[in-house]
Amino acid sequence: MNQHISSNTVDASVDASIATAENSNAASDPEADLPASSHGLPDSASTPQASAANDNTVLPTASEQAAATDSPNLLIGIIRSPAFLMIMSVFLFSVMVLCVKMASRYYSNFEIISFRGFIGVACLLIYQQIAHGHGITAMKTPYLGMQMWRSFIGTMSMTCWFYGIAILPLATATTLSYMSSIWMALFIIASAMITGKGKPDFKLLLTIVVGFGGIVLILRPTGDSFELWASLVVLLSSVFAALAYLQVAALGRMGEPEYRTVFYFCLFGAIFGLVCTLFNPNGFSEFSWPGIAWMIPVGVTAMAAQLLLTRAYTQGNALVNASLQYLGLVFVILFDWILGTGWPDQLTWIGMALVVLSGLLATILRSIKIPHALKHADKHHH
Numbered sequence: 001m002n003q004h005i006s007s008n009t010v011d012a013s014v015d016a017s018i019a020t021a022e023n024s025n026a027a028s029d030p031e032a033d034l035p036a037s038s039h040g041l042p043d044s045a046s047t048p049q050a051s052a053a054n055d056n057t058v059l060p061t062a063s064e065q066a067a068a069t070d071s072p073n074l075l076i077g078i079i080r081s082p083a084f085l086m087i088m089s090v091f092l093f094s095v096m097v098l099c100v101k102m103a104s105r106y107y108s109n110f111e112i113i114s115f116r117g118f119i120g121v122a123c124l125l126i127y128q129q130i131a132h133g134h135g136i137t138a139m140k141t142p143y144l145g146m147q148m149w150r151s152f153i154g155t156m157s158m159t160c161w162f163y164g165i166a167i168l169p170l171a172t173a174t175t176l177s178y179m180s181s182i183w184m185a186l187f188i189i190a191s192a193m194i195t196g197k198g199k200p201d202f203k204l205l206l207t208i209v210v211g212f213g214g215i216v217l218i219l220r221p222t223g224d225s226f227e228l229w230a231s232l233v234v235l236l237s238s239v240f241a242a243l244a245y246l247q248v249a250a251l252g253r254m255g256e257p258e259y260r261t262v263f264y265f266c267l268f269g270a271i272f273g274l275v276c277t278l279f280n281p282n283g284f285s286e287f288s289w290p291g292i293a294w295m296i297p298v299g300v301t302a303m304a305a306q307l308l309l310t311r312a313y314t315q316g317n318a319l320v321n322a323s324l325q326y327l328g329l330v331f332v333i334l335f336d337w338i339l340g341t342g343w344p345d346q347l348t349w350i351g352m353a354l355v356v357l358s359g360l361l362a363t364i365l366r367s368i369k370i371p372h373a374l375k376h377a378d379k380h381h382h
Contacts, residue, residue: 086309087327094328097332107295118299
């Protein structure tokens with residue numbers, strides 16, 4: 001699920017994939033093995049000779065005893081693994097998408113963005129105060145201009161994406177948001193051609209062609225021009241998301257902590273949504289308890305997913321995590337079915353597969369090229 005999984009999915013993924021891919025084996029279970037009795041084994045297991053003397057029970061083998069003893073630790077290890085954290089992050093981002101769609105029945109796009117932003121700001125300040133003893137003071141930044149630019153393009157991406165979510169099937173909106181990886185590949189090629197510092201990578205070009213082929217299958221001309229317009233808006237969202245990824249990576253290389261970047265993104269979105277609502281001719285929507293019940297999880301799930309995503313990229317393999325984000329498509333297709341939207345047709349399935357395939361290939365090729373480009377940039381800088 002990038003920010004999106006998107007502009008949320010977002011925020012840590014490129015920065016972390018560049019800076020921390022070498023930490024892929026950092027996650028481990030620090031807990032020592034516990035005695036057998038603490039794992040729910042009967043007392044007789046610790047005295048097999050006495051047990052055998054009392055009856056003719058077949059004793060478990062050493063490997064069976066070890067498996068029974070280690071099973072709780074194995075479960076803890078799985079839960080703490082970067083892959084599991086990433087899957088949970090993707091699931092929560094998918095739940096956020098569902099909540100956005102349901103909340104859009106009661107509140108405007110700008111109201112949802114503002115509400116989400118204020119919840120994010122509150123969660124971050126409370127977390128910083130409890131965990132580190134300082135809340136707002138931790139958010140002071142020497143890169144305010146860069147933070148504002150990143151927040152602006154990130155908010156534009158989220159605005160376009162939420163608009164599409166309200167109109168399109170969740171699977172379509174989510175698939176189109178995955179185009180951000182392909183736009184990133186296109187930016188790399190364009191940069192190489194403009195600066196003359198490299199030759200166009202034809203493998204990346206091929207992934208771009210495959211991705212746009214998938215988009216054509218998804219957006220094939222239909223009689224519903226309204227949905228086509230919404231699809232184009234989501235595509236624009238993915239362009240903004242790709243630009244936001246690049247800005248997040250730049251801030252990370254300057255040593256700006258990820259939580260601070262997320263804070264300014266949430267703050268900007270909260271104020272932007274509020275101002276746009278104030279100038280909206282329709283004003284604020286009528287208060288609705290069901291609407292609030294859907295809006296609160298939008299902010300909570302986004303923040304929880306962001307924290308899990310950050311931990312997954314810090315401890316895990318960047319390429320594995322980038323691949324697991326596409327599980328979000330499975331979740332939203334299931335949500336579409338629950339909402340009665342139905343299953344995608346055959347051509348849409350093929351288009352989705354092509355977009356996912358091209359996104360994976362673009363991520364792999366970028367992971368090879370970006371570190372080299374960063375080393376070159378650092379050498380040139382010094």
